[in-house]
Amino acid sequence: MNEATAAQTDSPMIEITGLNKWYGDFHVLRDIDLTVARGERIVICGPSGSGKSTLIRCINHLEEHQEGRIVVNGMPMTRDVKRIEQIRRNVGMVFQHFNLFPHLSVLENCCISQTWVQKKPRAEAERTAREILERVQIADQALKYPGQLSGGQQQRVAIARALCMQPEVMLFDEPTSALDPEMIKEVLDVMVELARDGMTMLCVTHEMGFAKTVADRVIFMDQGQIIEQAPPETFFNHPKSERTQLFLSQILGH
């Protein structure tokens, strides 16, 4: 425990070195090196199949990597189940398809990890949940079930559910791709708010407007590797690699 607290102050939030991953014979992630500082906001973009989702899913061990080292909040990732759970406690994740638990109410979705992981009393867990639901402006829906909410509302609940663990870092895996256009803004607003409060964030997204306003660094991935990384102004105005230029022209071109 001492080791971990000591690490919290001076180590980077996430440190990835020499990460390689294969699906069968397919080489999805190639020699990834990435360091995320505390409070840093990173946007990862790239064509589909470039390994960006796989990369952030390795950080909380939803995917197992074969080579390389991942250190989260000072704790190196091992295959030890307890260690993996310990790391996941610090890492919140938001999915493209929300993945809310349909059989639990919004409030119960937010309380489940507080009850079973943090072992908090019911009243305290509910108080925290309601506070955070208030922050994502959905407190009035607390007793409804996910199926009764719109996509944008569900995604905000999913963000709240992740925040209820009080994580040190948040991972977003294309959080707005499954949403109808009119609902994207309400989710992005919540994410911008979160960034202002100083949360460390890694977002896989194609929302370039969000990248420009919020990101400290934009990473472009292709064919399983990081091609280019730069602050947003440099990245959007003076992309260096040809692939980045091509990608940007495709996505901003019209």
Next chain:
Amino acid sequence: MVDTSTVTEMVAERRPPDLRRGLLGWLHTNLFNTPFNGVVTLITLALLAMVLWPTLQWAVFQADWLGDSREACSGKGACWVFISARFESIVYGFYPNSARWRVDLVFLLMAVLVAWLVIPRLPAKRWVGLFALVGFPVVAFFLLVGGSFGLEHVPTRDWGGVMLTLTIATVGIVGSLPIGVVLALGRRSQMPLVRGFCVVFIEFWRGVPLITVLFMASVMLPLFVPTQVEFDKLLRALVGIMFFWSAYMAEVVRGGLQAIPSGQEEAAKAMGMGYWQRMGLIVLPQALKLVIPGIVNTFIALFKDTSLVLIIGLFDLLAIIRAGLTDSDWLGFATEGYVFAALVFWVFCFSMSRYSQYIERRLHTGHRN
């Protein structure tokens, strides 16, 4: 925080670490990836060896295959002579020798029809299907029963074996499908009396065991008709089987009807079609296509349950074999007899279930022809 931008050179694709590749890699990931899984694999292998080897010894290596009487049985393994000696009665029952070509002809026609319907490349499925449901039963009826066109009459008490099993199964499906469709439409009707009748009818048959239905058909049905009417035993069983399975068929078809968006019927209404036109031309063709797997599954269940006619004294495949086991020359071959019966039923049912899975996959992936 990074102030300047960085660009990396491309990294060449590499092979994964050795552990994941080749036969050893496969063994590792699929059988021995954790100690627990390794133990499970070893226990499973031991169990398999304990069951499979003696079974093979009995059924194949030590078995007696040739001969035509009990003397051919060495007693070391299975004696399949029991089956080969009775093969003709297992296929034809007591059907007279001179008329067996008629049964063969029906078998052949059936095989051609089934093959035509199952092989995707062959054209005119709709017409062949219609013939299989309407024309084929008529042809088969005249061929099997005889008594007209100069064919000798063969009473149904002489029918038996595989031939009877297939007859019951065919009549069952040909009869229950149309009744089932009508019941399914009735259950969705706006008219309370029609709907109520269909609901009660369907739920009644689905609530009772087939055995009691067969009992009812064999002991109660004769009471329902005027005394002078002779009611064939096979026909009574067939009536019971048809009603029983039509209820199950109705529920399968209803599932398909519910899956068709209401827009389809509205569009048909907007084109000025009447009820039967809407159903017959628009809704039913789509619904039935959707539930082919369900229909095949019901048919498999029906096919398996044809064996129940044994209990009311008809001689289907299973009953013929069981009768053979009581032959004083062939006592003590129950295992061979029932294993053979199981094998025949299994081959039919397994291939049908594979077909239904294949159709289901094709429907799911959206390839329709």
Next chain:
Amino acid sequence: MLRSSSRERGPLWRDPTFRALLVQGILLLALGAFVVMVVSNTMANLEARGITTGFGFLQDRAGFSIPQTLIEYSGDSTYARTFVVGLLNTLLVSAMGIVAATLIGFAVGIARLSPNWLLARLASAYVEIFRNIPLLVQILFWYFAVLQALPSPRNSHSLFEVIFLNVRGVVLPDPQPLAGFAATPWALLVAVIATWGMVRFARRRQARTGRPLPVFKLGALLLIGLPLATFLVTGMPLEWSIPSLQGFNFQGGVTVLPELIALWLALSIYTASFIAEIVRSGIQSVPEGQVEAAKALSLPAGIILRKVVIPQAMRVIVPQLTSQHLNLIKNSSLATAIGYPDLVAVFSGTALNQTGQAIEIVAMTMAVYLLINLVVSALMNLYNARTLLKER
């Protein structure tokens, strides 16, 4: 032309309301005619055969014996009692079958999803083999090919000289309670109540303090420990009647009929192959994303299973499982093929042959199955309504 309503009407026979009435009228007439015809034919037939109608026969002496009776029964008992004995035998084999089929089915269904290739293949082979062979063939196989091939009582296979297996069935030791044994079942009852209370307390304590209790371990300790302790403290007041060979047969112990064993084996193994498929598809119906989300919340594997996967899988599994249980109950009527004395065999079989009261007996038999079906379906609808996912 009459204009009674605000809307103009066409000819009467093209009016939808009239048509609906007409169709229903015809249906009603046809049904009525059918019933009248059937009833009059039946009356004439019964009269011609000299059979009286009505349920009076239920009070008559049955005069035949039944090899397995759960309540007192002899040849002097009435047909009404025959009915009850048959019904109880049906319920016995159904209950045994439901328990075994569910256990095997869950085990095989979960094994099919195992990451172990061999185990998964073995489980799917089990399913493909047993669900594609008619139940009746399986019943006859177990009865005639396996159990009838067992040795005579004198040459029984034995397990530790306590349990014996022969052509007449399985002979098991029979527990004989002595004075003071009554305390043990009472202790079990107390343990059940205490466990229920403990679970409630654990839930409230967790809500208050956040700390969970090891509910499963405590429950198991209570349920096993308390009756066991009582049993030991009261001086083990139970005597076993051990079967022993006397002449050509066994004395003492209880004999389980081979018919019951064959039927039970076949019903369990056959139905389990369907249940396994239901369990597999139920578990697979829970999207991968649900487990991933739960993992991302750092929930431990046990909690993911208990709070996320099982509740969602059960929603899919339970209704289909119930319909398999109903099928098993209906299929237990195949008992008649090997002479296990179930409702159909003794009532629709022997009793019907003796009395000739076909209509009453078949109707009573069907009514029993229909009643079971209706009750279970009603319970199922209740369950479905309760667990229905709330959606917009």
